[in-house]
Every structure is written in structure tokens, then in C-alpha cells.
Amino acid sequence: MLATQRRHLILQELQSSGTVRVADLAGVLGVSEMTVRRDIDTLDAEGQLLRVHGGATRTGTFSAIEPGFVSKSAQETEAKQAIAAEALSLLRPDMTLLISGGTTTYEFARLLPRDLGLTVATNSIMVANALVPGTVGPATAATAARGGIRTLVLGGQRTPSEALVGPVTMHAMENLHADLCFMGVHGIDPEAGITSPNLLEAEANAAMIGASGALVVLADASKYGVVGLAGIAPLASIGTLITDSGIATRGARHEAADVLRQAVGDLRIAAAPSAQLRSPLPSSRTPQVSAYKGHDA
Incomplete structure (x- = not known):
């Protein structure tokens, strides 16, 4: 699995769950915990998540990061x-x-x-x-x-x-x-x-x-x-x-x-x-808070 694919899956789990644990991600992705930590470090540097002890959490509700x-x-x-x-x-x-x-x-x-x-x-x-x-x-x-x-x-x-x-x-x-x-x-x-x-x-x-x-x-x-x-x-x-x-x-x-x-x-x-074929991670769901920004068309 490519690094970009792993990181996308990490962000998917954050979107649905609010937080993720390094150990859980390593098991689901089939990689080492060190690899997961490096992915989390990269995503944290990009502002797409917030690194915490043992895992990561969402930075907020709205996404302002534009992926390439x-x-x-x-x-x-x-x-x-x-x-x-x-x-x-x-x-x-x-x-x-x-x-x-x-x-x-x-x-x-x-x-x-x-x-x-x-x-x-x-x-x-x-x-x-x-x-x-x-x-x-x-x-x-x-x-x-x-x-x-x-x-x-x-x-x-x-x-x-x-x-x-x-x-x-x-x-x-x-x-x-x-x-x-x-x-x-x-x-x-x-x-x-x-x-x-x-x-x-x-x-x-x-x-x-x-x-x-x-x-x-x-x-x-x-x-x-x-x-x-x-x-x-x-x-x-x-x-x-x-x-x-x-x-x-x-x-x-x-x-x-x-x-x-x-x-x-x-x-x-x-x-x-x-x-x-995706296996969801065992974690609780954080409710999505939504609001509409910008103009209608």
C-alpha cells in the first residue's frame, strides 16, 4: 500500500471516529507502528490532523487543506x-x-x-x-x-x-x-x-x-x-x-x-x-458538526 493510500485511510477513520490509535491503525493497515507514526507526523505537519499521545485526533470540523x-x-x-x-x-x-x-x-x-x-x-x-x-x-x-x-x-x-x-x-x-x-x-x-x-x-x-x-x-x-x-x-x-x-x-x-x-x-x-472490503477500526463515533459556508448556486 502506498503512503498516500495509508494516509487517506487514516484521515477517513478520523472523519468517522474523531480519534485514532497508532496500534489499531498498524493492525488494520498491516504495517509497523513506526510507519503509522511517520504517517501521522506527516499529516500533522500538513495540518490535516493533530498528533496526540498514542494516536491522533481531528483538528476541527472544516477542511481547508487542498490535497494535490x-x-x-x-x-x-x-x-x-x-x-x-x-x-x-x-x-x-x-x-x-x-x-x-x-x-x-x-x-x-x-x-x-x-x-x-x-x-x-x-x-x-x-x-x-x-x-x-x-x-x-x-x-x-x-x-x-x-x-x-x-x-x-x-x-x-x-x-x-x-x-x-x-x-x-x-x-x-x-x-x-x-x-x-x-x-x-x-x-x-x-x-x-x-x-x-x-x-x-x-x-x-x-x-x-x-x-x-x-x-x-x-x-x-x-x-x-x-x-x-x-x-x-x-x-x-x-x-x-x-x-x-x-x-x-x-x-x-x-x-x-x-x-x-x-x-x-x-x-x-x-x-x-x-x-x-475495508475493515472499520474499533472506536467510538464523534458526531459530525456541520454548517454551510459560502454562497449558494
């Missing part, structure tokens, strides 16, 4: 791929799409068919790279006839998640209109809605929603209950939410799927085999 693209891409890989594959069913010929930054939207971009005559506008460097002609799959006569995917890259300031944000991005969004917006998010919460740790990225994402006929959120189950610093939009704004089968074990009483079904227009659950 490479770090996030190693997390929940199978779930993201399953979600991306399910999202393809929403496509129709000649659609115009807005695709936000994120590792799940990157997986989606990699799978986009080249023979539907799609137009994609994105503020994600990685998504744009995935749409370069010939980067995915062999060229076909049908692809050539339809012209592949027309790609528009929105300029702006680069973030750790390889998204482009700021005034230049917002100006580019002013006259755009899309059929669907496919969005990756940092957190999804019943009270806080969809959120980001980056204020400027939240602003850009909200503008994407406003420029689209409908919003499709692609978010693996680990995002449930996570609240970022900046609000993007309430759950009611989501036309379709695609997550993975790990959502069945989320929430204080495993009620996450039911809550989301009532809150969004359409909840779709993609099968992700590894989501059912």
Missing part, C-alpha cells in the same frame, strides 16, 4: 473508475459539457467517446490533457468523421488540484452555455452541500453550475460527511449524483444513501468492489 492531484489520484481508484463508467450513460450526441477539476472527472474524461461530436469546456489541466486526440483508445473512422472532442480550456490561476481559477476563469465563463456540468467535489454533506477547500475553485464551480442545464456530481463515498472551507451549492441543486457502493456504510446509522436519495434529483450507485 497526484495524492488524490491514488485514493479510491476503483470507485472513481466505476463512477466514471456509470456517468457515460448520461451522454448524448453533440452535447456540450462543462467538466470541473478533480481525479474522478479526470477518469470520466479519459473514458469519453470520441465519436459523439462532444464539445467540452474545462478548467482542469488534467482533464484537458486526457482529451488530447489519440491519448485514449485507437482512432476510428467514426471518430474521424465526427471530429473527435472539441476542447475549450478555461484559463486562470493554477491550484494544487490542477484546476484553473480566478478572474480569468470567471471571465471565460460569462458567455458559456452547456447541456451538462460534470463536477468533482472535495466534500458532500447533508447540511453543507457540496464544498471545496479552495475559495476560488468554489467560485469557479458555482459559475459552471449556473452555465449548465443540469449538474452531475461525481463523488466517491469517502466524500460523504466531509465539509470543505467554501460552499459551492446545496444538495438540491444536484440533478444526478453518482457515487459508489461504499455509500451503504456511511452516516451515523448507515443512512447516507437514504439521505441523498431524498436530497438530490437522481442518486446512482456504481459498483466498486473494494468499497466492501
